[in-house]
Amino acid sequence: MRTTQRYSTVAIVLHWLIALALAAEIALGFAMPKDASGFAAFQLHKSIGITILALSLLRLGWRVTHARPAPIERGVTGFLAAAVHVGFYIFMIAMPLTGWALVSTDPSDIPTLLYGVVPLPHLPLGxxxxxxxGEAHELLAWGGLALFALHVVGALRHHFLIRDGLLARMGGGGFVLAMLAAVLLLGLGVFAYEGGFSQRAEHDHATDHASDHATDVHCDGDQQTLADDGHNHVHEDEAEDETADSAEDDQQDEETVAEAEPEVVEPVGPPPSWAIQPGGTLRFAIDNGGTTLKGSFANWSGSIVMDPDAPQSAKISITVDLASASLGDATQDTMLWGGDFLDTSSHAQATWRSSSVRRISGNRYEADGTLSLKGKSRPQRIVFTLNGSGKTRSVSGSATVDRKAFSVGTGSNAANLAPSVNVTFAFDAVS
Ligand code: HEM
Ligand code: HEM
Known part of the structure; x- marks a missing residue:
């Protein structure tokens, strides 16, 4: 029996959009590096995953409100086909939800900015x-792959063995076969690319450590370096920083260095890590009805991996202990730490992480990133200047923070405060 009934154009477009997105998403999920170097891939994974959730809800909504072609197969195979379709709908919705639950409940509390723009709130889960x-997310992924295999085998069986024209229902025989090829190629391509990226990251990791050893700049108690306070998780999985300082890691480093030695002679090395030297300052100032309130943070730390000549590969993150903020006056400080302002009892730290860094001119740079403060994550630009040359640089810079975007200064005490806070910093860094 041949069939000419088709799914509606909307259903067909959504079917193929979701199939392509899923192919990329599963491949990315399996292949993305599960350490600090995977930060960007993780943000992309979360962005595509939430997009799939939205498209799948749309598709489900469309399915229940619009007629679709009647099933053309009965019996066991007809039941199996219907079961695979139901399984797919469960998969398409449960997969992103478990992923979302995973990041919402991770102790490292990494904020998500979908496509670098839209903040994704955490789900209210313990x-x-x-x-x-985590278990469900991984198990479902394998379940999805099994459904995919059954679905494709079923479709090909109809096309090549039964020859009932079923593929025409999803856009036409040739078109469906082309889309199948596109889905497979996209999945394999993303997997190979991300897998290759993982290996490159591992290589960078090894050479990073090699240069650490060579220049003898490794984290120690006095220096505020990449992971000196353990708050620089970059990935949901308690990811320790690449230069985490422990005897055990050191031992592993030696092994990695030994493995990497032949590679270290490559002319293009990884960007150097910079250790922030003690004595730096992080200050803030804000206009309060004509007078300027000035304060500073005593405790903050940061991680800088950057080649000043190739800033596009830089990764910078800064963590600030909010309770170390002071305006130099005990009464004002109590107010500053309170719920109307920084709310330090609920939000001990603020973090800023770079997403892209570029040179404006000469030794001036501009870095876009995400500021997470008082439970909110928003895009935040920083500009800075590097002075000096070689392995020691003086860094100074500033940022204008829109305090209201972070609900800082909500009560009547803030009535005369200007909307933006001027933040400045200065420190020396050694690579
Ligand atoms: C992971 C990717 C895919 C997912 C999640 C998926 C999901 C689905 C679902 C849920 C349906 C049922 C539509 C409905 O009644 O609402 C369906 C139908 C269909 N799919 Fe897929 N699909 C995927 C990939 C593919 C591929 C690669 C092919 C090509 C071989 C394909 C061919 C078809 C065909 C021909 C139908 C119509 C079946 C019928 O009318 O009984 N799908 N798909
Ligand atoms: C349809 C959508 C999605 C698919 C198909 C998918 C698929 C995958 C796959 C295959 C893995 C690797 C599993 C493993 O190696 O253990 C993975 C890991 C992960 N996914 Fe998703 N994912 C989706 C949506 C999401 C969403 C929306 C989020 C968060 C908002 C998310 C967060 C994660 C996280 C955090 C991991 C890493 C788990 C680990 O640390 O190993 N995923 N995902």
Missing amino acids: QGVNGLA
Whole structure:
């Protein structure tokens, strides 16, 4: 029996959009580096995953409100085909939800900025479900691959063996076969690319450590370096920083260095890590009805991996202990730490992480990133200047922070405060 009934154009477009997105997403999920170097891939994974959730809800909505072609097969195979379709709908919705639950309950509390623009709030779940969400997310991925295999074998069976024209229902025989090829190629391509990226990152990791050893700049108690306070998780999985300082890691480093030695002679090395030297300053100033309130943070730390000549590969993150903020006056400080302003009892730290860094001119740079403060994550630009040359640089810079975007200064005490806070910093860094 041949069939000419088709799915509606909307259903067909959504079917193929979701199939392509899923192919890229599963491949990315499996291949993305599960350490600090995977930060950008993780943000992309989360962005595509939430897009799939939205498209799948749309598709499900369309399916229940619009007629679709009647099933053309009965019996066991007809039941199996219908079961695979139901399984797919469950998969398309449960997969992003478990992923979302996973990041919402991770102890490292990494904010998500979809496509670098839209903040994704955490789901209101306890950390107790984190392990379960992780297991479910991985198990579902394998389930999805099994459904995919059954679905494709079923479709090809109709096309090549039964020859009932079923593929025409999803856009036409040739078109469906072309889309199948596109789905497979996209999945394999992303997997190979991300896998290759992982290996490159591992290589960078090894050479990073090699240069650490060569220049003898490794984290120690006095220097505020990449992971000196353990708050620089970059990836949901308790990812320790690449230069985490422990005897155990050092031992592993030696092994990695030994493995990497032949590679170290490559002319283009990884960007150097810079250790922030003690004595730096992080200050803020804000106009309060004509007078300027000035304060500073005593405790902050940061991680800088940057080649001043190739800033596009830089990764910078800064963590600030909010309770170390002071205006130099005990009464004002109590107010500053309180719920109307920094709310330090609920939000001990603020973090800023770079997403892209570029040179404006000469030794001046501009870095876009995400500031997470008081439970909110927003895009935040920083500009800075590097003075000096070689392995020691003086860094100074500033940022204008829109305090209202972070609900800082909400009560009547803030009535005369200007909307923006001027933040400045200065420190020396050694590579
Ligand atoms: C992971 C990717 C895919 C997912 C999630 C998926 C999901 C689905 C779902 C849920 C349906 C049922 C539509 C409905 O009744 O609402 C369907 C139908 C269909 N799919 Fe896919 N699909 C995927 C990939 C593919 C591929 C690669 C092919 C090509 C071989 C394909 C061919 C078809 C065909 C021909 C139908 C119509 C079946 C019928 O009318 O009984 N799909 N797909
Ligand atoms: C349809 C959508 C999605 C698919 C198909 C998918 C697929 C995958 C796959 C295959 C993995 C690797 C599993 C493993 O190696 O253990 C993975 C890991 C992960 N996914 Fe997703 N994902 C989706 C949506 C999401 C969303 C929306 C989020 C968060 C908002 C997310 C967060 C994660 C995280 C955090 C991991 C890493 C788990 C680990 O640390 O190993 N995923 N995903």
